Amino acid sequence: MSEVSNLLDSKGHEVLTVKPGQTVKDALMRMDRIGAGTCVVMDGGKVVGIMSEKDIVKSVVMKDQKPTETTVAECMTKVQYTVAPDTTLDECMKIMTEKRTRHLPVLRGSQLFGIVSIGDVVKYLLLEKDFQIRNLKMQIKK
Numbered sequence: 001m002s003e004v005s006n007l008l009d010s011k012g013h014e015v016l017t018v019k020p021g022q023t024v025k026d027a028l029m030r031m032d033r034i035g036a037g038t039c040v041v042m043d044g045g046k047v048v049g050i051m052s053e054k055d056i057v058k059s060v061v062m063k064d065q066k067p068t069e070t071t072v073a074e075c076m077t078k079v080q081y082t083v084a085p086d087t088t089l090d091e092c093m094k095i096m097t098e099k100r101t102r103h104l105p106v107l108r109g110s111q112l113f114g115i116v117s118i119g120d121v122v123k124y125l126l127l128e129k130d131f132q133i134r135n136l137k138m139q140i141k142k
Contacts, residue, residue: 004092004106005085007124008114015105015115017042018051020073024060027051027072038103040115041076047105047112049076082107083116092121 016039018027031039031053041049051072059075060067081095082105092104096118106114 002089002124002128003085004083004087004089004114004116007089007116007120008085008106010124011114011116011120013114015040015112017112018072019043020048020071020076022072023068024051024056024070024072024075025067028056028067038115038117040105040112041072041079042112046110047079047082047107049073049078050103050105050115051076052103079105084108085113089121089125092116093118093125096121 016030016034016036018030018039018041020041020043027039031037038050038052040047041051049072055075055077056067059065060070065074081099081101083092083095085106085108087106095104096102102118104116105112106116
């Protein structure tokens with residue numbers, strides 16, 4: 001059974017992090033520069049939230065707020081669920097589905113190790129299933 005660490009080894013461990021006191025505009029500009037739709041909010045080395053483009057739309061655009069005056073803390077979603085590198089991808093899917101969350105920070109102890117999205121998990125599981133099917137077909141042909 002595949003674990004989060006396998007997915008991160010193929011995807012990468014890089015995570016865009018921002019601070020709660022930064023402006024939404026600053027965070028959004030950094031997100032845009034690297035093509036990220038989400039960033040992890042860190043305060044004193046601790047994961048405290050996630051801010052996605054959806055959060056920005058709901059908290060800034062829909063409320064007619066100014067992104068240059070609104071802080072990340074005012075916009076972010078507080079982190080309620082995290083996973084460890086040895087968490088199975090099936091368990092991640094269960095958490096994401098039941099808790100209706102699209103991103104899970106990955107912590108090794110208390111340190112940020114990466115982040116996985118529901119899209120990352122689905123893509124990895126599909127690639128893994130495809131690999132298994134090809135191997136089974138090769139075995140059948142022998």
